[in-house]
Amino acid sequence: MNFGDWPKAALRIVTTLWAAALLALAPQVALAQDEAADAPVAAAETTETEAAEAPAYTPLGPEHIKGVPEAGGIDFQPQYTDDGQFAYKMHTYLLVPVITVISLFVLALLLWVVVRYRRKANPEPSKTTHNTFIEVVWTLVPVLILVGIAIPSITLLARQFETAPEDAVTIKATGYQWYWGYSYPDYGEFEVISNMLSDEDADANGEPRNLAVDNRMVVPANTPIRLQTTSADVIHAFAVPSLWFKIDAVPGRLNERLLTINEPGIYYGQCSELCGIKHGFMPIAVEALPREQFEAWIVSKGGTIGGADAAAEDAQSAADAAAAGDAAGAVEAETAEAAAE
Numbered sequence: 001m002n003f004g005d006w007p008k009a010a011l012r013i014v015t016t017l018w019a020a021a022l023l024a025l026a027p028q029v030a031l032a033q034d035e036a037a038d039a040p041v042a043a044a045e046t047t048e049t050e051a052a053e054a055p056a057y058t059p060l061g062p063e064h065i066k067g068v069p070e071a072g073g074i075d076f077q078p079q080y081t082d083d084g085q086f087a088y089k090m091h092t093y094l095l096v097p098v099i100t101v102i103s104l105f106v107l108a109l110l111l112w113v114v115v116r117y118r119r120k121a122n123p124e125p126s127k128t129t130h131n132t133f134i135e136v137v138w139t140l141v142p143v144l145i146l147v148g149i150a151i152p153s154i155t156l157l158a159r160q161f162e163t164a165p166e167d168a169v170t171i172k173a174t175g176y177q178w179y180w181g182y183s184y185p186d187y188g189e190f191e192v193i194s195n196m197l198s199d200e201d202a203d204a205n206g207e208p209r210n211l212a213v214d215n216r217m218v219v220p221a222n223t224p225i226r227l228q229t230t231s232a233d234v235i236h237a238f239a240v241p242s243l244w245f246k247i248d249a250v251p252g253r254l255n256e257r258l259l260t261i262n263e264p265g266i267y268y269g270q271c272s273e274l275c276g277i278k279h280g281f282m283p284i285a286v287e288a289l290p291r292e293q294f295e296a297w298i299v300s301k302g303g304t305i306g307g308a309d310a311a312a313e314d315a316q317s318a319a320d321a322a323a324a325g326d327a328a329g330a331v332e333a334e335t336a337e338a339a340a341e
């Protein structure tokens with residue numbers, strides 16, 4: 001038996017079990033989206049006052065470009081999410097050194113065998129066929145290496161599937177042939193359509209060609225985002241390398257992942273599923289802003305701040321009150337509170 005096979009098979013089984021466990025947890029993710037959409041739009045007055053107070057929105061200039069490919073680059077782009085930084089460290093400080101050491105070690109063994117045991121230098125070949133010690137070593141060491149890689153690898157996998165917290169901002173990216181639409185169900189019913197700029201317009205903006213767009217996907221920085229993707233026609237994929245993010249946009253299906261961007265800036269990505277003749281011309285530009293400026297942008301697009309949330313909360317507390325309407329319910333609630341304290 002090839003010594004490398006069974007540890008690999010074991011790793012594959014472990015990984016498969018993990019994936020199955022994660023899939024079993026997945027349905028919770030799909031339920032989160034409807035709450036905000038069901039809530040009636042209310043509190044228009046507060047929105048108007050807030051709009052008056054909020055600073056006006058101005059798009060970030062090219063000096064804020066952070067996630068962008070460079071000519072001749074061979075490494076990952078700098079990472080601006082915790083998962084990206086974790087993955088980058090695993091790649092740089094674990095995988096690359098392990099790969100390098102193993103490759104050099106195998107190369108050295110080959111060279112040694114070729115030189116030392118060539119026919120001229122070794123006319124009488126040894127008849128040895130077994131060496132228990134060496135066989136144990138060459139089985140155990142690869143197993144330990146694979147386990148050492150599996151631990152951070154499975155950790156990363158699990159982190160990437162973490163469910164967004166309840167107060168995350170929901171943003172839905174819809175792929176169209178061949179542009180993106182971004183809707184913000186927490187802030188009213190509006191969709192921003194994002195088309196690629198021509199080379200001249202991108203150049204005039206100081207932005208890279210084939211990546212600059214007319215309307216960016218504006219998001220809050222340092223805030224958990226429940227990013228959902230779907231498609232109106234064929235399969236697209238929403239991918240932004242510097243945010244460690246790639247998720248398919250499939251017609252009739254809603255995919256969801258948690259995204260938290262660590263700092264304000266502009267991050268470019270591209271559709272990453274061959275989707276037709278202009279597949280290469282539907283870039284993604286994410287603009288992460290501090291919270292107030294993000295809300296100013298929402299207002300500038302005709303969205304409502306807090307309206308849907310507040311209404312949902314009202315509905316929730318009304319439902320709670322109804323449930324706890326009878327005296328027994330009230331006593332139970334009090335007991336529960338006391339227990340919690």
Ligand SMILES: [Cu+2]
Binds near residue numbers: 178235236237271274
């Ligand atoms: Cu596409």
